[in-house]
Amino acid sequence: MKLLIVDDSNIIRSKIARALGAYGLEVVGLAANGRDAVARAAVTRPDVITMDLTMPEMDGIQCIREIRKLRPKVQILVVSALADKATAIQALKEGAQGFLCKPFTEQELTDAIGELIEEAQNG
Amino acid sequence: MxxxxxxxxxxxxxxxxxxxxxxxxxxxxxxxxxxxxxxxxxxxxxxxxxxxxxxxxxxxxxxxxxxxxxxxxxxxxxxxxxxxxxxxxxxxxxxxxxxxxxxxxxxxxxxxxxxxxxxxxxxxxxxxxxxxxxxxxxxxxxxxxxxxxxxxxxxxxxxxxxxxxxxxxxxxxxxxxxxxxxxxxxxxxxxxxxxxxxxxxxxxxxxxIGHLRRADRELESARKQTDDILRTTQEGLFLLDPEYRIGTQHSRALAGMLGTGQPGGANLLDLLRPVVSQKTLDTAREYLDLLLKHEVKEKLVASLNPLDRVEINMSEAPGIASQRYLKFAFNRVKEGKRVTHLLVTANDITRRVQLEQDLKESEERSANQMSMLVELLRVDPAAMQEFLAGAGSALDGMNALLKDQTEGREAHGARINGIYRIAHRLKGDAAGLGLSSLAGNVHALETQLSELRERSDLMGEHFLPVTVRVKALFADLEAIQSVVTRVAAMRAAVVVDPPRPAADAQAQALQFVQRWRAYATQIAQRRQKCVELSYGGIDIATLDAAQRETIVGVVNQFIRNAIVHGIESPDERRVRGKPAAGQLSVYVMRNEEGGVDLSFRDDGQGISTERIRLAALKSGLLSPERAHTSTDRELIALIFAPGMSTQDHADTDAGRGAGLDAVKEMVVGQGGRIRIGTTRGEYCHFRVTLPAAAARPVQPASEEIKA
Incomplete structure (x- = not known):
């Protein structure tokens, strides 16, 4: 399974990459803003994406919308702080499948991704 | 087949x-x-x-x-x-x-x-x-x-x-x-x-016929079981259709939770509309849509549920309102791959929320008490007793002001200013002894007072929260008193040698000077500044109680005033060719008339008449015309006016403009006077003269300030 990590924080990107790399996913790209994420999604054709919502250049919601057009079957996990539930819900309506609240533990992250991948393999 | x-x-x-x-x-x-x-x-x-x-x-x-x-x-x-x-x-x-x-x-x-x-x-x-x-x-x-x-x-x-x-x-x-x-x-x-x-x-x-009767019996038994469950469960249990309508089969507890007679068939969001904010309601609708119409993982979106803690205020009887908390959880009901309904479980979590709040409060209280205890252990018992006596009369003074029922804008304004001055001095004294939690509580009272000052519709009843807070301060003092007593008992129990005689003037002198130094260091640290305090003169313990109290209170205010407004940052001081640590020099002496002279000098930036002019204009102490025509002397005298501060934001140390106002009240209250000398960029020097204990004529304050 190929994974694309989208987050403007270098620390979060490394944390996710380390945890999910060890979990067995192949990290095919890291993006720090929405525009970059769309480009990388087009090139690397990931199966799973972790998506931050507040980012420079293009925010997460628009990014999900664009990526969904390119890769209708990709599984997207929104990883964001729970400051505004309404924004997170909006992101899920745009086509993400799950939400993980920052800050998170490695266990929470792998559990959420496990849940998401099971969906992808069944459906 | x-x-x-x-x-x-x-x-x-x-x-x-x-x-x-x-x-x-x-x-x-x-x-x-x-x-x-x-x-x-x-x-x-x-x-x-x-x-x-x-x-x-x-x-x-x-x-x-x-x-x-x-x-x-x-x-x-x-x-x-x-x-x-x-x-x-x-x-x-x-x-x-x-x-x-x-x-x-x-x-x-x-x-x-x-x-x-x-x-x-x-x-x-x-x-x-x-x-x-x-x-x-x-x-x-x-x-x-x-x-x-x-x-x-x-x-x-x-x-x-x-x-x-x-x-x-x-x-x-x-x-x-x-x-x-x-x-x-x-x-x-x-x-x-x-x-x-x-x-x-x-x-x-x-x-x-046998088969049908058997099936009927089974159906009847199943229906009865469902009825029993719905009748007995303490949870609110129901199905929600895609139009957010509550199903007709719901648990009996639900009606009580929602405070409505017939929830069946009603729209859940309409029922919640009066009790939650519009934003929560909108988010709730979006969340329900998400579960009903979008392919998301139920488990992975549960944390977004905006109805996991809904505060509901209900009036059980006229005049009796009860506040409760409900938690709604949603699970999808599927036919094949299609989501037809949401199974909703509503729980009354009031008890849990209350316990959480109680726990938090009690944690805060015990942390507060613990820090107070640690603070108390550091303070010299004699100074503490002196402080407690002074603080007690300060609170009595506040109470007396609060008891005055005179209505009217001016009376209220005077009351606020009066309480303010007492509070500010109390805060200074508490901070001077290192009782920062008590000082924090008095600071909260000041905040409350300045909010009152902003009100245009001020009435007597608005003072109620102030009274409550003053009562709380009484309780704080009592707590301190009780701890002090116990600590004293403990000290008496463990000390084998008889206590040293209190006649050691040098040690006594050092003790109050050390308190001033500690206070100065504390404020300087908060402001990233550096100060040294030097003392010369008599042991203030030899003064009578009223004089001693005034000297301690006044010096505390001067220390704070000097560090906040006078002393520059270490970098700035180096640029100006001054030593990095600001110098505070304090002298206390008896004068010929039997009174006491206090000299307090700092080598900071002096008093800026321009800043005073600006601040006085802003706070309305001076009209624009007067502001332009005022002399430097007149302007400097304004630093003792109530509500005067050149600092934009209030914090524990300064900004409310009550500090020097309180000094003036203390000194004038004793029949004393204050003189100020200052040179811009070099120093600021306060000289206070208190009369002998016997002669204390009360004179108009404005006459006594010589700049």
């Missing part, structure tokens, strides 16, 4: 199949037997005709003989005889071996061989009689046959006529008997088939 799992319908299908099978069997047998009966009727008919044909041959033979001598013989007679004989012969043959003959209408008809043994016997005997008769007829009908052949034929006819008639009669009777027996069979088959079908029907009836 048929590769389909029929489940509970298996018996029904088998029964219906058998029913149809019986009906079909009866139908087929009916058809076969009735068509045989139809054939038999034909055969009986033909057997009857054989009787007639035997008589016709005899009659024709006699007529042929009779007209033998006639001159005009009837030419039809021989043909008629030949036809009758031929038809008899063919029919007889068809009966014996099966074959074709002609019907009454001359049409060919196919007969099956008669299987019946008795009938065959009759036919064999008929053949034996018929064969010689037939030969005689053929001889008589041959062309050129003589009269004797005719006579022989007639003779034969007379011999066999009755015999043939008898045999054919016998045959007809026998065949009628066979046909009757078949009709009897047919009736038997019909009766049997109908009986079987009826039995089958009865079995179906008995079986299914």
């Amino acid at each position: 048929f590769g389909i799992d029929l489940g509970k319908y298996r018996t029904l299908v088998v029964s219906i199949f058998l029913f149809l099978l019986f009906d079909l069997g009866v139908l087929v047998l009916n058809f076969v037997i009735s068509s045989e009966i139809a054939q038999d009727a034909e055969a009986v008919n033909l057997a009857g005709r054989q009787r007639m044909l035997s008589q016709r041959t005899a009659k024709a033979a006699l007529q042929i003989e009779k007209q033998a001598g006639s001159e005009t013989p009837d030419p039809r007679l021989p043909a008629e005889l030949a036809l009758a004989a031929d038809t008899f012969e063919r029919t007889l043959h068809a009966f014996r071996n099966g074959g074709e003959t002609v019907s009454g209408g001359g049409k060919p008809i196919l007969l099956a061989r008669l299987d019946d043994a008795a009938a065959q016997d009759i036919l064999t005997r008929t053949d034996a009689v018929w064969a010689p008769y037939r030969k005689a007829m053929q001889a008589a009908l041959a062309p050129g046959a003589g009269a004797e052949t005719v006579a022989a034929m007639v003779g034969r006819a007379e011999d066999t006529n009755l015999q043939l008639l008898g045999l054919m009669n016998e045959l007809t009777t026998r065949m009628e008997a066979i046909a009757a027996s078949k009709a009897n069979n047919l009736r038997m088959v019909q009766v049997g088939g109908i009986s079987l079908a009826t039995i089958n029907f009865v079995i179906i009836l008995v079986h299914f």
